[in-house]
Amino acid sequence: xxxxxxFTSDVRVEMTPMIDVVFLxxxxxxxxxxxxxxxxxxxxLPKAKSSESQPDKDLVISIKxxxxxxxxxxxxxxxxxxxxxxxxxxSKKRDFLIVRGDNMINYGMLIEIxxxxxxxxxxxxxxxxxx
Numbered sequence: 718x719x720x721x722x723x724f725t726s727d728v729r730v731e732m733t734p735m736i737d738v739v740f741l742x743x744x745x746x747x748x749x750x751x752x753x754x755x756x757x758x759x760x761x762l763p764k765a766k767s768s769e770s771q772p773d774k775d776l777v778i779s780i781k782x783x784x785x786x787x788x789x790x791x792x793x794x795x796x797x798x799x800x801x802x803x804x805x806x807x808s809k810k811r812d813f814l815i816v817r818g819d820n821m822i823n824y825g826m827l828i829e830i831x832x833x834x835x836x837x838x839x840x841x842x843x844x845x846x847x848x
Contacts, residue, residue, distance in 0.1 A: 802837035
């Protein structure tokens with residue numbers, strides 16, 4: 718008795734279309750994802766139940782636990798702070814300042830920074846807290 722021979726086809730999964738689909742998904746998720754802006758200076762803010770959220774302003778001073786001062790995420794010496802704030806107030810009309818101080822900093826240093834800002838002409842000085 719003679720049996721018919723069956724032809725078996727070589728079944729393969731093509732990788733090129735699958736790689737194209739993976740790259741398209743990757744590009745889709747990269748384009749549609751949102752990036753949150755978070756401050757680069759890590760400061761542990763004190764808590765306050767009555768705190769209000771302020772819109773992001775241009776001038777933010779961060780004071781770290783070790784006493785280093787950052788103006789808009791750039792380190793600045795305390796002796797240069799007055800001239801810089803006065804220049805920003807006069808030339809760019811910035812009169813609102815948010816002070817982000819670590820909860821372990823010296824209270825006198827916080828008052829000194831606020832005093833420097835007010836002497837430089839910045840009338841609105843606000844303290845940042847967390848809820």
